[in-house]
Amino acid sequence: MSTPVPQAASAFALATVRTGRSVRTGGLTRLVDEGAFVVGHNLHKTGEAQIPLRPAGRTVLEGLAHRVQIPYVRSEGAQVARLAVELHGSDELADSQTIAVSLPSGASMIDDGGLDGSTVLYNPAGGRTTPRELVAWIDVSGVTAGTLTDVVQLTVTPTSKGAGVARASIMESPLAAFTVGGSEPCVDGAAVRTGRLVVDGWAQRTFTVMAAGRAGYRQHWAVSGLESDNTTGAGSTPHWSREASTLGAIDWLGATDPAFYFAPRALYGSATSGSWNARVRYRTSNGTACEVRIYVEAGDITAAAWVGAGSGIVTHTITLPGTSGAWAWLDQSATIPVDGPLVRVSVEAKGPGVGQLLSIGCVALVEAEL
Amino acid sequence: MSLGERMETVLIPTPAAASGWLPDGAPFDAGSAMIVHSNLSHLAERNVRLVGHHVGPGQITLATTFTAPWLASPFETYEAGDATHLRTIPWSRAESVHFGPLALSATRLGTAPAGFYPRKVRVVVQHTKSSEVISTRDTEQIIIAALTTACDTPLHAQVLKSAFVRADAPSAGSYVSVIDLDLDAPVRPSESWRSRASGTGAPASTTVTPVWVWVGWYSDTVSSPDTVDSVSVYEVYQ
Numbered sequence: 001m002s003t004p005v006p007q008a009a010s011a012f013a014l015a016t017v018r019t020g021r022s023v024r025t026g027g028l029t030r031l032v033d034e035g036a037f038v039v040g041h042n043l044h045k046t047g048e049a050q051i052p053l054r055p056a057g058r059t060v061l062e063g064l065a066h067r068v069q070i071p072y073v074r075s076e077g078a079q080v081a082r083l084a085v086e087l088h089g090s091d092e093l094a095d096s097q098t099i100a101v102s103l104p105s106g107a108s109m110i111d112d113g114g115l116d117g118s119t120v121l122y123n124p125a126g127g128r129t130t131p132r133e134l135v136a137w138i139d140v141s142g143v144t145a146g147t148l149t150d151v152v153q154l155t156v157t158p159t160s161k162g163a164g165v166a167r168a169s170i171m172e173s174p175l176a177a178f179t180v181g182g183s184e185p186c187v188d189g190a191a192v193r194t195g196r197l198v199v200d201g202w203a204q205r206t207f208t209v210m211a212a213g214r215a216g217y218r219q220h221w222a223v224s225g226l227e228s229d230n231t232t233g234a235g236s237t238p239h240w241s242r243e244a245s246t247l248g249a250i251d252w253l254g255a256t257d258p259a260f261y262f263a264p265r266a267l268y269g270s271a272t273s274g275s276w277n278a279r280v281r282y283r284t285s286n287g288t289a290c291e292v293r294i295y296v297e298a299g300d301i302t303a304a305a306w307v308g309a310g311s312g313i314v315t316h317t318i319t320l321p322g323t324s325g326a327w328a329w330l331d332q333s334a335t336i337p338v339d340g341p342l343v344r345v346s347v348e349a350k351g352p353g354v355g356q357l358l359s360i361g362c363v364a365l366v367e368a369e370l
Numbered sequence: 371m372s373l374g375e376r377m378e379t380v381l382i383p384t385p386a387a388a389s390g391w392l393p394d395g396a397p398f399d400a401g402s403a404m405i406v407h408s409n410l411s412h413l414a415e416r417n418v419r420l421v422g423h424h425v426g427p428g429q430i431t432l433a434t435t436f437t438a439p440w441l442a443s444p445f446e447t448y449e450a451g452d453a454t455h456l457r458t459i460p461w462s463r464a465e466s467v468h469f470g471p472l473a474l475s476a477t478r479l480g481t482a483p484a485g486f487y488p489r490k491v492r493v494v495v496q497h498t499k500s501s502e503v504i505s506t507r508d509t510e511q512i513i514i515a516a517l518t519t520a521c522d523t524p525l526h527a528q529v530l531k532s533a534f535v536r537a538d539a540p541s542a543g544s545y546v547s548v549i550d551l552d553l554d555a556p557v558r559p560s561e562s563w564r565s566r567a568s569g570t571g572a573p574a575s576t577t578v579t580p581v582w583v584w585v586g587w588y589s590d591t592v593s594s595p596d597t598v599d600s601v602s603v604y605e606v607y608q
Binding site: 005007008009010011012013014015017018027028030031034035037038041042043044045047048050052053055079080082084086088089108110111126127128130131132133137139141166167169171173174175176202203204205206207208210211213214217219220221222223225240252253254255256257258259260261262263265266267268269301304305306341 | 373374375376377379380381383384386387388392398400402403404406407408409410411412413414415416417418419420421422423424425426427428429442443444445462463467468469470471472473475476477479486492494496521522523526535544545546547548559563564565566567575576577578580597598599600602604605606607
């Protein structure tokens, strides 16, 4: 027995449910449909990893073994995720690489699409702007939903001419139907029929689905680049970095003081801040502790300018213990003000000092609604 | 706007289902039914997805957004005077970025034509325009965004919606430009995706409407570059 998942929200009216009147099965059917849409169709998309070519003067991507990290937190309804990877164009001979994918605990490949760590993947020819996606299908049904620290990692091993990964993206695959049972967040639509009683088990299940749509769904914000074992200094590093031991702008390889924008869910109105989890993937060249600050402000964009809301800028200071050359994740809870329809995020860092380097591979915020 | 009616435009907290307030044999009261209806409508509206965020590229000029990309794209055709600006650039990685796929969710009803409309996708670009004037001609900067039905560029894939913003030298300064990609009509599913690893009692694939979001930039500056500092793409519920 399965219950279908609609591809659109339901347009039910509250007037069909009135105190003192019987609960009509038609109204309940729409309620089941809405629950299925929320937890089975409207599944989430992770923040993408975008890896443009390095600017002039920096260590080039060509021939550089690198890794790409994409934080991924499974939604409760998701069974399969689609991973898409694009390679940079190249006109070199033998411009190839292998790509291995490390998955969260409980996940397995249905079809790795050549992302198996051994298939030789050639870079597409330069001058043809048509991109080519390498697509893998991942069974995520065994992944614990809501785990904030899960991540999908690509390990890219190029030849000396391999041009590397340009982009990686994950989208959970919407479901056509739920398998009715305790393991999937659904209500058995077939149980809601004219002449049948609305039983308490059905009602409890409905509230469980509602909770899954609220807390089992995580918005993902991420700026993700690359990480490698390259240890060159500030002038030639291929990574986002900060050298100075004072708080200041990150060297984003070209962009100056970028800020990022998105619409948070704001489920409880503008007065209740959202609970999130901040994640930083980083490396310090020595044992000196460094720091990342994430500034978050609610507001809106008016006449092509950002206008902050009344709550002001919320600063999250994340201390990064020295890792002496090893890449590591650091997680810290964060709150996001929601007294504006949008949120603006910017990031600064404090490095280890002259001659040393804080390298950053990914900065992410993942919703942590309880 | 949510598609379903709500009691309040907030999620109404309820006890956990297993906390004993829905005991065996208890009737399902109309008040609880209304709360569930309202909350699910609210979640259907507010569970918007963040599509992607991109840093840079930083400084852009005629050479980096036009001359070099077109010279390196011999299989594409430049079209001067294209009102949509989709053919102003060849959409190589030097002067564009793309995100996706995003499987669209329909959360709006429309009547002309009638049907379910997907959520609006918003592109926000943080950029600056320089005041460079070349031989009395004001330089210009154009930011273009498009929704396509394939991972191919807007020159080749079906474009569901596109829009652009333009700034010129007399209006030099910093911008946070918003480009809303709001579809004018319902769209039909165009791909079949794997949705279940095994086929035990349920379909193993689903028809979906995936879209890719393309954002490109053009500048005709030479000595005083414009910049593109960040690109943000996300769904909005407004």
